[in-house]
Amino acid sequence: MTNLCDNISVNAQGHLCFAGQDTVLLAREYGTPLYLMDEARIRQNCRVYQTALREQFGGKAGALFASKACSFKQIYRIMEEEEMGIDVVSCGEIYTAKAAGFPMAKAFFHGNCKTDADIAYAMDAGVGYFVVDNADELQAIDREAAKRGVLQRILLRLTPGIDSHTYEAVNTGKVDSKFGAAIETGQAEELTAVALQEKNLKLCGFHCHVGSSVFAEDVFERAAVIMLTFIAEIKEKYGYLAEILNLGGGYGVRYTESDPTIDISKKIADVAAAVKAACAELKIERPFICLEPGRSIVADAGMTLYTVGSTKEIPGFKNYVAVDGGMTDNPRFALYRSRYTCFLANKASEPADFSCSVVGRCCESGDILQENVSIPRPKRGDMIAVCTTGAYNFSMSSEYNRIPRPPVVMLRKEGNRIAVRRQTFEDIAARDNSWDT
Ligand code: LLP
Numbered sequence: 217m218t219n220l221c222d223n224i225s226v227n228a229q230g231h232l233c234f235a236g237q238d239t240v241l242l243a244r245e246y247g248t249p250l251y252l253m254d255e256a257r258i259r260q261n262c263r264v265y266q267t268a269l270r271e272q273f274g275g276k277a278g279a280l281f282a283s284k285a286c287s288f289k290q291i292y293r294i295m296e297e298e299e300m301g302i303d304v305v306s307c308g309e310i311y312t313a314k315a316a317g318f319p320m321a322k323a324f325f326h327g328n329c330k331t332d333a334d335i336a337y338a339m340d341a342g343v344g345y346f347v348v349d350n351a352d353e354l355q356a357i358d359r360e361a362a363k364r365g366v367l368q369r370i371l372l373r374l375t376p377g378i379d380s381h382t383y384e385a386v387n388t389g390k391v392d393s394k395f396g397a398a399i400e401t402g403q404a405e406e407l408t409a410v411a412l413q414e415k416n417l418k419l420c421g422f423h424c425h426v427g428s429s430v431f432a433e434d435v436f437e438r439a440a441v442i443m444l445t446f447i448a449e450i451k452e453k454y455g456y457l458a459e460i461l462n463l464g465g466g467y468g469v470r471y472t473e474s475d476p477t478i479d480i481s482k483k484i485a486d487v488a489a490a491v492k493a494a495c496a497e498l499k500i501e502r503p504f505i506c507l508e509p510g511r512s513i514v515a516d517a518g519m520t521l522y523t524v525g526s527t528k529e530i531p532g533f534k535n536y537v538a539v540d541g542g543m544t545d546n547p548r549f550a551l552y553r554s555r556y557t558c559f560l561a562n563k564a565s566e567p568a569d570f571s572c573s574v575v576g577r578c579c580e581s582g583d584i585l586q587e588n589v590s591i592p593r594p595k596r597g598d599m600i601a602v603c604t605t606g607a608y609n610f611s612m613s614s615e616y617n618r619i620p621r622p623p624v625v626m627l628r629k630e631g632n633r634i635a636v637r638r639q640t641f642e643d644i645a646a647r648d649n650s651w652d653t
Contacts, residue, residue, distance in 0.1 A: 217564065220473055220557055220603055221516045223254050230565035232601050234519045235627040239561045242625065243521045243599055246634070249541030249622040250521045251610055253286075253635065255294065256628070257517035258606075262298040265509060268481040272488035277505040280324055282465045283309050285510030285607040286518075290626060290635040292316035303347075303465075303508050307337045314341050324371070324423075324462070324508075328395050329353075335360045339368065346370045347423050347462070349396055351407055354414065361416035371423045371462060372397065372411055374404040376442040380427030380435045380466065396424065399446050408450055419456065421503055422447065425464025428511065431476055436463055436483065437490035444491065448498035462506035463487070469515040471555045471604045480512060511607040518606020520545060520622070521561060524598045525577065535572035537591075539600050542576010543583040544619045546602065546609045550582045558589045561599040566592035574600060578617050610636070618644050 217226050225233045231240045235254035243250060262279065269277040280301035283291065292313045295302055301322040304310050314320055321344040327334070328349040335357055338346065348354045348370050361368040373396035397403040411419045426439050440463055447458045467478050484507070495502045522539035529535045548554040558574055560566070570593035576583040585602060594600070613621045620639035625632055 218473065218557065218559075218603075220470060221257075223257050223516070224519075224603060226564045230563055232559050232561040232564040234601070237627055237632075239519070239521055239601055240599060242627075242632075243523070243561070246623060246625050247638070248521050248523045248599065249539070249545055251545070251605065251622050251624040251636075252519045252521065253514070253606055253624055253626050254517045254519075255626050258291075258294055258514055259298055261513045261517065262295070262300055264480050265484070265507060265513070266299065268484035269505070269507065272484055273491075273502075273505055276502060277507075280322075280462075280506055280508045281513050282508050282510030283313065284611060286514045287312055287611050288624060288636045289316035290633070291514075292318040301344075301506070303510075304343070307334050310338055310341050310343060320344060324506075326373070330356070332356055332360065339364060339366070344369060345420065347373050348407075348411070349373050351397075351410060354407065354411055354417070358414040358416045367416060367418050369418050369420050370411065371421050371460060372404070372407055372419070373423045373425075374399055374443065374446065376424050376426065376439045376446075378426045378435060378439055378442070380430045380432060399442065404446060405450070405453075408456075409454065412454060412456055419458075421458035421460030421462065423462040423464065423506075425508065426466060428466050429468040430466040431468045431478065434486070434490075435466075436487045439463055440487055440491050441494045444494040444498055444500065447503065448500045451500055457501060458503050460506060461491075461503040462508060465508040465510050465512075467509060467512045469512050469604060469607070471515075472557050475555075478512070513607075515604050515607035518604065518609065520602045520605040520609065522600045522602070524594045524596055524600060526596060527572070527594055535570065537572045537574050537589075537594055537600070538577060539574060539585070540577055541619075541622065542578050542585060543580070543614075544576070544578060544616050545613050545622050546585060546605060547612050547614070548608060549584050549586055556586045556605070557603045558586055558591060559601045559603070560591040560594055561601040563592045563594075563598065568592055570594070574602075577619065580616075615639065615644050620644060 265279040282303040305327045320342040323343045324345045325343045326347045375396040375398045377391045377400045391398045397407045525538045543550045568590040573587045574585045623638040624636040626635040
């Protein structure tokens, strides 16, 4: 019925199935709105990266999961079992990973504004690598390492000046960026020179991240060549050879059937060819290569289920189908006009001849999940499924309008588990103080 992802199907009752399980039964059991995660798919996506990296680079490469895409304890357990490293961007993510027992030596701490308190927290937590964004931060990390008498491992975040042909909000590899130090302006070299002098820092290499939802042909290959050329120049001028080159994340995923499929194994082979050729030409030893995917690890492992509250037909305009969730559990259409594929989950075999906008329940006109959706005409109580919601949905959710966040149910062959329980009204109001005037 759809070729979006092979974990989506329809059963004999005409019910949409996800990871082989009937979504109507899942909604009945756990309520809606509901985030579903297909654990086998997450693991499979990790293995595609790890296998291809191993094959292409021998032991000298590895994948880190960019946990901003989806952060809760069970995800970090899965990442540990799949032998992935992690990218963390806040003390909240560090706390969660550590609480899940993740080996923090395999964590890379990102972010363009790490406070002194963040730096101290991350060091106490045993974070392996700090990915340093700027000179202010570099010095702050050196000071904190000095206080503790430790030699802190760092990478420097650089901007290779590539336009990844993606939408502006997540395009981070250009020179004009709030992230990192630009190679083109000489600031990357300056930051490197300072880093090499700091007594309490061990410079392990360089990082770049050219953007997110990248489909363009050779973005990573071009980034790799620019970064390796920089590495060779630094070796020449300062006698320092980088051990690690982290090329960031960013491969796009299919949100709709018209999106292209990215063959990650093939892409990694292309990157490997570019890296090997550049290292040979530049006459440098090949650094350990890291990739840092977020979306392509978890996006197609996720689906969100909703219950229809109303269907409104405005003659001469359009039709609205309102559901019991919205921008609070998925702000991505409101923020980026992101495309999604929707199904009427309890009538998935009926003709999809009703065109509508699927909207949320928030008091805000921009609370739209998707426009131009074709589904069978829904009635109150029917179920809508939005596919490919595993990345940046739960992690970007909010409690706007004091709407509780949905639970995350991990679908597993060994038995489903609630990875994150539904937020309660008590949770929402737990931090509020009241006092008499
Ligand atoms: N590494 C770094 C340093 C990053 O900043 C990011 C994403 C990644 C890795 C992972 O990129 P991915 O493989 O997931 O594309 N909220 C937006 C996405 C923001 C991405 C930010 N950085 C969205 O919902 O599309």
